[in-house]
Amino acid sequence: MTSGCADLPEYADGELDPAKLPAFETHLVGCADCQRGLVDLMQLATLGEEAAVRAAQAPARGKVLPFRRPPVVVMALAASLVLSVVTGAALWRTLSGGSEELWLGGSGSRLLEARVSRAEADRWRPYGVVRAEKSTVPTPSLTDLGALERRGDQLGIAVAYLIRRQPEQAAPYLDKLSPGAEAEVDRAAAALLRDDWLEALEHSDRALGAAPGNAQALWNRALALKGMGLSLTAAAAFDQAADLGEPGWSDEARARAASLRAELQQRQKAWNGLQQACVRLMAQGTPLSGEEIRRAPGPARECFYEGVRQARTRERVQALRPMAETLDALAGNRAAGEYVERIAARDFSRRRPLAEAYAALLAGKMPPAEVDSFLDRLRAAGETDLLLGALLHLPSLDEHMDEYVRLSAASQDAWFQVVAEEKQGDADREQDRRPQAAERMARALERCEPAWLSGPCLSLEMGLSYAYVAQHQYVPARDHQRKVLARALREGDWPSERWALLGLGQIARLEMDLPQARAYLEEEMLRAQGDCDEIVWIKTNLATAYLLNHQVVEARRHLDLGGTQCQAPADLSRLAVLADLSRRDPRPEDERVMAEGLAAARADPALSPGQRAEVDHLEGRFRIERDRVRGQALLRKAIAAAAALPAGETHAEKAKAYSYTSLLMDAGKHGEWAQAIQLFAEELGTPAPAVCALGVSVDDERTLVVTHGPGVQLVGHYDQGRTAPLTGIAGLVPERVREALRGCASVQVFARPPVAGLPDLLPADVAWSYRVSRGTPAPPASPARRLLVTSTVPPAALHLAPLNAPAPAGPDWAVLRGEAATPERVLEAMKGATEIQIHAHGLVNPERSDASFIALSPGARGKYALTAGDLEKVRLVGRPVVLLAACYSATTARDLHQNHGLAAAFVHAGARVVLAATREIPDADAPRFFDGVLERIRGGQPAAVALRDARVAWTAAGGGRWVEQVLLFE
Numbered sequence: 001m002t003s004g005c006a007d008l009p010e011y012a013d014g015e016l017d018p019a020k021l022p023a024f025e026t027h028l029v030g031c032a033d034c035q036r037g038l039v040d041l042m043q044l045a046t047l048g049e050e051a052a053v054r055a056a057q058a059p060a061r062g063k064v065l066p067f068r069r070p071p072v073v074v075m076a077l078a079a080s081l082v083l084s085v086v087t088g089a090a091l092w093r094t095l096s097g098g099s100e101e102l103w104l105g106g107s108g109s110r111l112l113e114a115r116v117s118r119a120e121a122d123r124w125r126p127y128g129v130v131r132a133e134k135s136t137v138p139t140p141s142l143t144d145l146g147a148l149e150r151r152g153d154q155l156g157i158a159v160a161y162l163i164r165r166q167p168e169q170a171a172p173y174l175d176k177l178s179p180g181a182e183a184e185v186d187r188a189a190a191a192l193l194r195d196d197w198l199e200a201l202e203h204s205d206r207a208l209g210a211a212p213g214n215a216q217a218l219w220n221r222a223l224a225l226k227g228m229g230l231s232l233t234a235a236a237a238f239d240q241a242a243d244l245g246e247p248g249w250s251d252e253a254r255a256r257a258a259s260l261r262a263e264l265q266q267r268q269k270a271w272n273g274l275q276q277a278c279v280r281l282m283a284q285g286t287p288l289s290g291e292e293i294r295r296a297p298g299p300a301r302e303c304f305y306e307g308v309r310q311a312r313t314r315e316r317v318q319a320l321r322p323m324a325e326t327l328d329a330l331a332g333n334r335a336a337g338e339y340v341e342r343i344a345a346r347d348f349s350r351r352r353p354l355a356e357a358y359a360a361l362l363a364g365k366m367p368p369a370e371v372d373s374f375l376d377r378l379r380a381a382g383e384t385d386l387l388l389g390a391l392l393h394l395p396s397l398d399e400h401m402d403e404y405v406r407l408s409a410a411s412q413d414a415w416f417q418v419v420a421e422e423k424q425g426d427a428d429r430e431q432d433r434r435p436q437a438a439e440r441m442a443r444a445l446e447r448c449e450p451a452w453l454s455g456p457c458l459s460l461e462m463g464l465s466y467a468y469v470a471q472h473q474y475v476p477a478r479d480h481q482r483k484v485l486a487r488a489l490r491e492g493d494w495p496s497e498r499w500a501l502l503g504l505g506q507i508a509r510l511e512m513d514l515p516q517a518r519a520y521l522e523e524e525m526l527r528a529q530g531d532c533d534e535i536v537w538i539k540t541n542l543a544t545a546y547l548l549n550h551q552v553v554e555a556r557r558h559l560d561l562g563g564t565q566c567q568a569p570a571d572l573s574r575l576a577v578l579a580d581l582s583r584r585d586p587r588p589e590d591e592r593v594m595a596e597g598l599a600a601a602r603a604d605p606a607l608s609p610g611q612r613a614e615v616d617h618l619e620g621r622f623r624i625e626r627d628r629v630r631g632q633a634l635l636r637k638a639i640a641a642a643a644a645l646p647a648g649e650t651h652a653e654k655a656k657a658y659s660y661t662s663l664l665m666d667a668g669k670h671g672e673w674a675q676a677i678q679l680f681a682e683e684l685g686t687p688a689p690a691v692c693a694l695g696v697s698v699d700d701e702r703t704l705v706v707t708h709g710p711g712v713q714l715v716g717h718y719d720q721g722r723t724a725p726l727t728g729i730a731g732l733v734p735e736r737v738r739e740a741l742r743g744c745a746s747v748q749v750f751a752r753p754p755v756a757g758l759p760d761l762l763p764a765d766v767a768w769s770y771r772v773s774r775g776t777p778a779p780p781a782s783p784a785r786r787l788l789v790t791s792t793v794p795p796a797a798l799h800l801a802p803l804n805a806p807a808p809a810g811p812d813w814a815v816l817r818g819e820a821a822t823p824e825r826v827l828e829a830m831k832g833a834t835e836i837q838i839h840a841h842g843l844v845n846p847e848r849s850d851a852s853f854i855a856l857s858p859g860a861r862g863k864y865a866l867t868a869g870d871l872e873k874v875r876l877v878g879r880p881v882v883l884l885a886a887c888y889s890a891t892t893a894r895d896l897h898q899n900h901g902l903a904a905a906f907v908h909a910g911a912r913v914v915l916a917a918t919r920e921i922p923d924a925d926a927p928r929f930f931d932g933v934l935e936r937i938r939g940g941q942p943a944a945v946a947l948r949d950a951r952v953a954w955t956a957a958g959g960g961r962w963v964e965q966v967l968l969f970e
Helices: 003-012 017-029 032-057 072-096 131-132 142-150 155-162 167-175 181-193 199-208 213-229 229-242 251-284 290-295 297-310 314-318 321-331 334-342 349-361 370-382 384-392 396-409 414-430 434-446 451-470 474-491 496-508 515-529 532-548 553-560 572-584 591-603 609-623 626-643 650-669 673-684 733-741 825-830 901-909 926-939 943-956 962-966
Strands: 695-701 702-708 714-720 747-751 768-770 786-790 813-819 835-839 841-844 852-855 881-885 892-895 899-901 912-915 966-969
Touching: 003 017, 003 032, 003 733, 032 786, 131 714, 142 155, 155 167, 155 181, 155 414, 167 181, 181 213, 181 835, 199 213, 199 515, 199 695, 199 733, 213 229, 213 251, 213 892, 229 251, 229 515, 229 702, 251 290, 251 297, 251 496, 290 321, 297 334, 297 349, 297 384, 297 451, 314 334, 349 384, 349 496, 370 384, 370 626, 370 786, 384 396, 384 414, 396 414, 396 892, 414 434, 414 451, 414 852, 434 451, 451 474, 515 532, 532 553, 532 572, 553 572, 572 591, 572 609, 609 626, 609 650, 609 852, 626 650, 626 841, 650 673, 650 702, 650 714, 673 695, 673 702, 673 714, 673 747, 714 733, 768 943, 786 825, 813 825, 835 926, 852 901, 881 926, 901 966, 912 926, 912 943, 926 943, 943 962, 943 966, 962 966
Parallel strands: 695 747, 747 768, 768 966, 786 813, 786 835, 835 881, 881 912
Antiparallel strands: 695 702, 702 714, 841 852, 892 899, 912 966
């Protein structure tokens, strides 16, 4: 009997959970074991019935409970009838394809908005919205499901449930389906029923990839885009479906497309109307209507402030009192009314010329040389509201930030206080104080629930998203941009809606999520309506997204600006795409376009030194495929220029990393294995190992693997046939390269992004480590100072069980446990330690980062996560050996130009060795295994050898294979 037969006894007793009943009956009609078992149970029931009858006829010896089953003859006949009907019906439906009832063919309307792959169930009928939401539809009949089960039609069973709006029942059958257009169509339909728009989009795109023009996939894709708030791309998808000319479906598709466009046009019209009303308010003093204010209270309040500032007379200010009352009623305070009263009491003989000058400043009509004197006049006159507005609109706000913050606080208006927090956060981010920017903005967002604060709060939410992007934390960045989009849609803020689309598209591109990048960016491109700067930016990002996903033809199509009315020299981003495309898909015009773009870039006086290094890199990256000597010289020039700039300058870091990529791949292409090994080491600033080194680099379609074995032999592998992004280690290092390392005492692995941090690069019986930093720090000469962090108390919302490590003995140990193990105290205690053990939970992505972090106890401000970013501010002068006994602690966010994760951050902070795991580790076994590794290292054994020997001994003794996921970084 199979595991599906476990419910048979309860079914026979009539006690099976109704939720399990449909699935079990479907199983029953196809399972001979269960059919025989049902008869056996009925026979046992017969014996029970006979015993009960005999007991009833015997002399009374106590009360006998009546037996619940039907008489045996009736039951036996019922069993025979059920099985014969089921079997016969199944046979008939196997030949006929199913009953009309199975596919709900008799209904005058359909219950499912989405479309499914089975033709019998995909006949057009009007969508019964009310019925679909409120009615309960019987599950498919046992006999119909039996017919499908007997012929192995898992897809048919799934569809039968989907058209009844029952995705949970369809799920197990969808899971069994092989890849293909039909399966992806139905998976998209299930996702749409769950309101999971992104998953529906992904499945629809897969279906279209397998079957371009598939009608059901186009329809479901349109519904997914509609659910994401992407009206124009959804309408375009419905247009494609309509063009197929299917009876009924085409008419509905056209109607849906028209409705989506009309709804979007209405939103845009409402926003334009509000802007026109604002212009009238500032120019003529005409207040906004109550309806306009209630429809968009945030933008209306911003308009109100500008109207008061630019009013030239007391009467104009007083005329705005009704508008202020409406705004205050919505906000639940008197800020707007008090502002009107305060300004109406001013001396307008002095204020009027200042208000006129303020209007000129906002219109861009004030000469820059006069701005400082104008600010001084405002200060002298005490017109603080005009000063507050003027400072906000200055490009040099950073120079006046302290004054702006002070004035905002003095206003006692939450609107201006939130704006001040946003502007300070922007300044922090632009000055590379990224963690501080995110912390400040996150705190300020706690005040942002009221709709009347939507203006500054939408800007704040977007600023926080940008701060997270700058820290490579794409998960929270995406979440905040989605909140911007939802709030902008809800509150009618058309520009913020469009900014959110751009932000979400860029984040998806950074995450290499092509379906999302395409959806968001194509939507905004349809809305751009001739804005060349925006269209070029969007097409460049789409070209990058397609290229990263190895879709060269689509990348080339989006790089082409023909037909857009937009022509301009290529910027750095477009030059980067062109350099790679010209390698994979060279065109005669590439030389001219590249030369024009480089000349325009070098002529730009605003280009930073890091960007100028990037320009040299781009020319070298392009040129090396045509002229090796010239290309290498340019790449070397870019590396030298980048190295001379301060650490952390993003453009310089990219110029350096990508220049090494081009030099490495050039060496591999020409079989120069010794040069490749030298370049791997040179990039880290360390001498090339004489023996036992492995270098690995992956760049788009190219893979380079080179090794220097225990003898003098060099073995290399280079190919340019990769057709998909790197997702794992399988097949990356050929067996002949691995074999060349046999006999090495230990192997230093120079792995560049996105390879570094992946497990299983070499076999478990090889001693190896990732080399992630320059130099070879010697163990400290000072006495041992060891730190243990254990028994942390993360926030209860994380639902993490406590982890405990045995308390060490000895005066050289310091222990932080329980509530004392906060990030602040742990960072301070680590600075002079020679050995650090952290026994805590490692987590990935709960609103923090796509790299891992360690969950410690909350500190004074509630911060509990120890992140790679925190370690950027610490110097570990004790050159410690670090043990991260935390799940996922080796997980690395793989940007293409750098590795960003806990293990690498510890090494960069000064650790000489870091032990970390890429997956979950068992709480009970971890201390014992890691104690063995550390004891070997303390005894003088090289760390890689110590880890290998402990790993081999552990698995030989029957321990779990989780130890193979423990990596060494040094």
